Amino acid sequence: MIEFHLLGGMAVTVDGAVIDVGPARQRCVLAALAVDAGRVVSVDRLIGRVWAQDAPPHARATLMSYLSRLRGVLGDAVVVRRTGGYALQVDRSVVDLHRFHDLCARARAADDRQAVALWRQALGLWRGEALTGVDGEWAAGERDRLDQERWEAECDLADALLRLGHGEDLVADLTARAGRRPLDERVAGQYVLALHRAGRTADALAHYRRVRQRLVEELGAEPGAALRELHRRVLDADPALGASAATAVVPRQLPAPPGPFTGRVAELARLDEARTAGTVLISAIGGAGGIGKTWLALAWAHRHADEFPDGQLFVDLRGFSPDGRPVPPEAALSGFLTALGTAPDRVPAALEDRSALFRSLVADRRVLVVLDNAATADQVVPLLPGNPACAALVTGRTRLASLIDRHGARHLNLDVLSPDEARALLAARLGDRRVAAEPDAADELIALCGRYPLALSITARQAHTRPAVPLAELAAELRDLGLEALDHDTGLPAVLSWSLRDLTGEQRTAFALLGIAPGPDIGLPAATALTGRSPTWTRAVLRVLEDVSLVERRPGNRYAMHDLVRAYAATLAPPEPQRRAALERVVDFYLHTALAADRLLDPHASPIRPDPPAPGVHPHPLPDQAAALAWLDAEHAHLLAAQHTAAAGHRHRVVWQLARALIDFHQRTGRFHDELVVWRAALDAAEHLPDPATRIRAHRNLGSAHARLGRHEEATTHLHRSLDLAERHHATTDQAATHYDLALAWGARGDDRRALDHARRAVELYRQVDRPVWEAVALNATGWYAARLGDHDTAREHCRAALALNREHHHPDGEADTLDSLGWIDHRTGRHREAVGHYHRALDLYRTLGNTYMAANTLDGLGHPHLALGEHDLAREAWREALALYREQGRDDDAERVRRQLDDLDRRPATDPGGRGARPRA
Structure with missing residues (x-):
């Protein structure tokens, strides 16, 4: 078995026997591959690690020679050439450095007794100073970094032993460690506690005084709160400091600060303002991947760490990680609780209990919580401290709107860097002199990178590793090659010239x-x-x-x-014919799948007969309504984009048909702004189509979208244009549908009399063309507006007739709408218990259909008969759910009205719900 040893003298063993891997530079090449075992290391990065700034003229050829020799010693299957560089293709467990990291990670997740064994096993891998025998700037920096990791592991082991009651047996080791780093407050606290437990309280107090004196003299600072508190408890002879108890646990989980960090002055100031507001800081830092969210959060956290002497907690919630598995809040809380001193066997099982215990533990402490890469507010909320002295920083790619609504989060959206910040980043990486020497070239590099932080960092690294190359030459390369001039092994999903070549x-x-x-x-x-x-x-x-x-x-x-x-x-992009054919195929896929989904959602709508899809295109199979709704929701943005693509390609029928396919989905989900957009495009397309029905229906649907958004003049203009065209072309069904939409439009304007006239005309016309389903829809509208005008008997008669037709023809959407109307009529006529029954049956149907828009209206209405019956808790429950849905749908006026109803629930009668109803489609 082959093993690689980095934690001591650089060595390779095969079945326990050391083998010769060559001279110092060759060992450095092997070490540079081993620290990233299993990953590709680019040639430029290998050169940088071996020679840094002192690369010889023929460094690449020399490196190839070293690699060839290593492949001769270790085998081609171990040192492997890959796209963009080379890799040490071995299981990471055969490299002692990676075994050390794995053992440390397992120790941090284990209980104290298991952790002690794991820490000791990890530290036992060290045989001296890391990378002994490997020279160079990179090796020296790596050696310092690994030495710090070893120090932290030793501290973690000491903490675990102290929590288990140890003391006197640690004194000798801690004496040496305290001598090595006399200003390390963590080690000082461990040493003071160990001395106190060993019965040497005087020595413990004397050591505290020495540490305090040095801190004041050398740093001008008093010891932190944790060390001061331990000193006080030793002075008071606190019995809890005995062998049965642990020292106060102060977690320090922040990753290393980003360096060099530049810019973001305004954003840092906004975070400062949020912190000084005197409330819990929940700064939901949003922005695209690679825009610098984590860098900003860590920069601010490290600058303000001294304001949180009781600890800093950090977790990567992996909300947008490639593995697609966000960290559950239960797991994150488990890590927080153990970091705060809770024994693993005392961590509660339920999420709510873990969250409550976490808030209790930080209730009297000043702790900073950094929640990185969050996916949803539900993932974040259980991890928030309830103490105003604490602070929380949240980063994520989404806005986390409910976090803003429910917890007053201060949202901070990150954009690309300003020109000055981008220049400062280059100067920090390359030096002020080099940037100032070629200001125009630096500006061009910044422009070519779009001031995107990660792209700029990669460009700066390219320039740093090629100091003899002028910036103007690098800019020309980037200008000529685009992003393929950037490396692919840096974490930015950038394009590499050598990636494309392969x-x-x-x-x-x-x-x-x-x-x-x-x-x-x-x-x-x-x-x-x-x-x-x-x-x-x-x-x-x-x-x-x-x-x-x-x-x-x-x-x-x-x-x-x-x-x-x-x-x-x-x-x-390939040549135009190939490009056009590809776009036609993908647009056909979206169109035909959307039409299939629409047929599932609304089987009573007039059928649309598109042209056959392009050869080889197969619509996505959708077995039922639930699958159709899920697909439309997931692909909605793509359907809008597909319509835009079709319009750009002058595929006018497809533009119109895509708009038609989305009507029912937009109604169910309340996406009326999107409805407006797609029908504007459809109307433009209809002007190029010979069938007048396309223009009739485009005007009607565009008018209806305007009406839903309260744009009354535009609504009636388009609807009357639709009606004129329908009458001119003797399109009776379209006339009926337009009269129905005019009823809704006038009802939205508050003219119930005119709305009733149009609804009755719609009933007459639907009967002429024998469309019983849409006759039922129009009957319901007639009943609704009659009820609005106070004619409840007529209203109930029409709605009952509508309900019978809907049930006879299996139209659950219309049935739900009619039940909702009957609920409103019953409530207005004092039949509150019957109203509750009708509303609940409507609500069950809407939920089954996925119609959240109408469900919100029904919940709004349901609260009123509950209130009339004295069932205040049930009214409150219905209105709270309605309020949440209104807010999700962006219906601000409705949301504000229901909020007032909730505020006034126990003081005065609530206001009356507004009008609503579905509309026919053709």
Whole structure:
């Protein structure tokens, strides 16, 4: 068995016997590969690690020679050439450094008794100073870093032993450690406690005085709160400091600060302002990946760490990590609780109990909590301290709106750096003199990188490792090659010239097509349509692109590109015929799947007969309504983008049909702004189509969207235009539908009399064309507006007739709408118990149908009969749920009205619910 030893003299053993791996420089090459075992290390990075700034003229050739010799000693299967560089292709467990890291991670997650054994096993891997015998600047820096890791592990072992009651047996070791770092307050606290437990309290107090004196003299600072508190307890002979108890646990979990950190002055100031507001700071730092969220959070946290003497907690919640497995709040809380001194066997099982215990432990402490890479507010809320003296920093790619609503989070969105900040970043990495010597070239580099922090960092690293190359030459290279001039092994999903060179022609074409695909990312079925190949072939290509960091795989078998990568991919688009055919295929996929989903949601709508999809395109199978809703929700942004793509390609029928396919979904989810957008595009497309029905329905649907948004003049203008066209072309069904939409429009304007007239006309026309389902819908509208005008008998008669028709023809949407109307009528006529029954049956149907828009209205109405019956708790429950839905749907006026109803629940009658209802589609 081959093993690599870095924690001491650099050595390689095979079955326990040491083998010769060559001279010092060659050992440095091997060490540079071993610290990243299993990962590709680029040639430039290897040169930087071996020679730093002193690379000889033929460094690349010399490096190749070293690598060739190492492959001769270790084998081609161990030192492997990969795209972009070389890798030590071994299991990481055969490298003692990685075994050390693994044991440390396991120790931090274990209980104290297990942790002691794991810490000791980890520290036992050390045979002296790390990387002995390996020279150079990189090795020296790595040696210092590893020495700090070893020191932290030794401190963690001492803490675990002290928590287990040890004391006198630790004195000798802690004496030496305190001597090595006399200003380390953590070690000082451990030594004071060990001396006190050994019966040497006087020595313990004397050591505290010496540490305090040195801190004051050398740093001008008093000891931290934890060490001062321990000193007080030793003076008071606190019995809890005996062997049965542990010292106060002060977690220090912040990762190393980013360095050098530049810019973000305004953002840091905003965080300072939020902190000084005197409340818990929940700063939800948002922005795209690589924009610098974590850097900013850690920079601020380290600058303010002294304001939180009781500890700093950190967790990466992995909300947008490639593995797609966010850290559950239960697991994060378990780590926090043990870090704060809770024995693992005392950590509660339930999330609520863990969260409550966490808030209790920090209730009287000043602790900073950094929650990095959060996916949802539900993931974050249990981890928030309830103490105003504490602070929480949250980073994530989403806005976490409910965190803002429910907890007053101060949202801070990050954009690219300002020009001055971008220049400061380059200067910090390359030196002021080099940047000042070529100001125009520096400005061009900044512009070519789009002031994106991670792209700038990679460019700066390229320049740093090539000090003899002028910045102007680097700018020209970046200008000519685009992002393929940047490395791929840095974490930025950037495009590399050598990554693309290793792709086949077909793989390059697929990559280029992904750059022009509609929507923010793409699922495998859509990607299959885009490429025009089989799912198996497409999946294999995506895997190749993922392997070279050109795409990122996300949960749900979706694939995304970083914006910079996507911009570069778009420049590689194939010839126009091939490009146009690919876009037609993917748009056909979205259209035909959307139409299939729509037929499931609304089987009574007038059928749409699109042209057959392009050869090889297969719509995504959707077995039921739930699957249809889920697909439309997941692909909504892509459907809007597909319509835009179709419009750009002058596919006018497709533009119109995509708008038509989304009507029911937009109604169910309340996305009326999107409805407005798609029907504006559809109306433009209809002007190029010969069938007058397309213009009739485009005007009608556009008018209805305006009405839903309160744009009354625009609504009636389009609806009357639709009616005029329908009458001119003797389109009776379209006339009926437009009269119905005019009823809704006038009802929204408060003219219930005119609304009732249009609803009655719609009933007459639907009867003429024998459309019983839509006759039922119009009957319900007639009943609704009659009720609004106070004619409750007529209203009830029409709604009951509508209910019978809906049930006879299996139209659950219309049945739900009619039950909602009957609930309102019953409430207005004093039949409150019957109203509750009708509302509940409507609500059950809406929930089954996924119609959250109407469910909100029904919940709003339900609260009123509950209130009339004296059932205040039930009214409150219904209105709270309605309020949450209104807020999610952006219905601010409705939300404000229901909030007032809740405020006034026990003081005065609540206000009356507004009008609502579905509309027919054709």
